[in-house]
Amino acid sequence: MLRIAVPNKGSLAEPASAMLREAGYKQRRDTRELVLADPTNDVEFFFLRPRDIAVYVGAGTVHAGITGRDLLLDSGSTAVEHLPLGFARSTFRFAAPPADGLTGVGDLGGRRIATSYPILVAQHLADHGVTTPPIVRLDGAVETAIQLGVADVIADVVETGSTLRAAGLEVFGNPILRSEAVLVRAGDAETLPPGLDVLTRRLQGVLVAQQYVLMDYDVPNALVEQAVAITPGLESPTVSPLHNSEWSAVRAMVRQDETNRVMDALYDVGARAILVTQIHACRL
Numbered sequence: 340m341l342r343i344a345v346p347n348k349g350s351l352a353e354p355a356s357a358m359l360r361e362a363g364y365k366q367r368r369d370t371r372e373l374v375l376a377d378p379t380n381d382v383e384f385f386f387l388r389p390r391d392i393a394v395y396v397g398a399g400t401v402h403a404g405i406t407g408r409d410l411l412l413d414s415g416s417t418a419v420e421h422l423p424l425g426f427a428r429s430t431f432r433f434a435a436p437p438a439d440g441l442t443g444v445g446d447l448g449g450r451r452i453a454t455s456y457p458i459l460v461a462q463h464l465a466d467h468g469v470t471t472p473p474i475v476r477l478d479g480a481v482e483t484a485i486q487l488g489v490a491d492v493i494a495d496v497v498e499t500g501s502t503l504r505a506a507g508l509e510v511f512g513n514p515i516l517r518s519e520a521v522l523v524r525a526g527d528a529e530t531l532p533p534g535l536d537v538l539t540r541r542l543q544g545v546l547v548a549q550q551y552v553l554m555d556y557d558v559p560n561a562l563v564e565q566a567v568a569i570t571p572g573l574e575s576p577t578v579s580p581l582h583n584s585e586w587s588a589v590r591a592m593v594r595q596d597e598t599n600r601v602m603d604a605l606y607d608v609g610a611r612a613i614l615v616t617q618i619h620a621c622r623l
């Protein structure tokens with residue numbers, strides 16, 4: 340039975356469970372449930388703190404888990420990223436009061452840095468050959484550390500930037516990391532755990548269903564090649580004859596965020612009756 344770790348709290352918990360539910364797995368109804376068996380799918384879910392998930396997976400206690408790329412890298416675990424999941428996207432960045440005029444990691448020598456991700460930050464500083472006083476490890480609300488005098492600089496998760504703005508801080512330098520939720524698995528396993536391939540395909544199916552739409556259109560036979568070049572699909576688009584033998588019907592998957600650009604391009608080429616449908620589920 341495949342053992343899967345799922346975040347029990349924080350910003351990863353709800354979208355991770357929603358994605359697993361979408362992939363056809365049973366998910367808990369009561370947030371106090373810590374273990375949930377799904378015998379139909381031959382899996383067992385363990386609801387754990389997001390920060391601990393890579394530790395359990397690295398130790399081999401559970402076969403796979405959902406966590407943040409930033410948390411994985413900060414865990415020091417040997418677990419590895421198996422599949423990016425496209426939610427909880429954020430950047431991990433340095434920030435300081437704008438008046439300090441800091442421009443990049445090279446300016447950080449000798450400065451006190453506060454963060455909830457000390458391993459990630461220490462690795463980044465080492466990669467750039469920068470030496471600082473010991474990193475100040477905080478649990479959260481890191482943005483306040485400068486005002487309260489325990490640090491000169493912070494390194495933290497930034498999504499919209501509104502928390503930083505409210506604290507009067509500004510990011511500087513390049514992002515340390517671009518993070519998102521990821522499925523992790525043990526890095527040192529000789530063979531992949533049985534059942535991980537099914538979980539992976541199901542999650543990929545959810546991602547594709549979220550990211551793609553189905554596009555149908557009619558096009559004169561003479562223009563099929565031009566139209567198909569605009570909608571190459573994942574493998575190859577379906578082209579079927581229409582009752583009017585001078586026209587064909589085409590069906591292809593198109594990236595959701597390109598829907599309108601593609602419809603405009605198809606119309607310009609001469610396609611008509613262009614229809615877009617949501618995909619509910621998919622197995623590539």
Ligand SMILES: Nc1ncnc2c1ncn2[C@@H]1O[C@H](COP(=O)(O)OP(=O)(O)OP(=O)(O)O)[C@@H](O)[C@H]1O
Pocket residue numbers: 348349350351389390406407408409410427428429479496497498499518519520
């Ligand atoms: N505002 C945000 N936008 C996107 N991702 C975020 C945001 N805040 C945290 N994350 C991501 O969530 C993961 C951290 O989850 P964790 O549960 O430890 O903290 P949290 O979501 O901030 O919850 P809490 O602070 O309530 O404990 C990381 O992968 C981080 O990148």
Ligand SMILES: O=P(O)(O)OC[C@H]1O[C@H](OP(=O)(O)OP(=O)(O)O)[C@H](O)[C@@H]1O
Pocket residue numbers: 478479480481482495496497498499500501502503
């Ligand atoms: O760029 P933003 O959109 O403002 O989001 C980033 C903030 O969100 C998270 O904080 P959270 O609310 O989880 O509080 P925490 O610092 O206590 O973890 C993160 O730690 C940042 O502080």
Ligand SMILES: [Mg+2]
Pocket residue numbers: 479
């Ligand atoms: Mg937080």
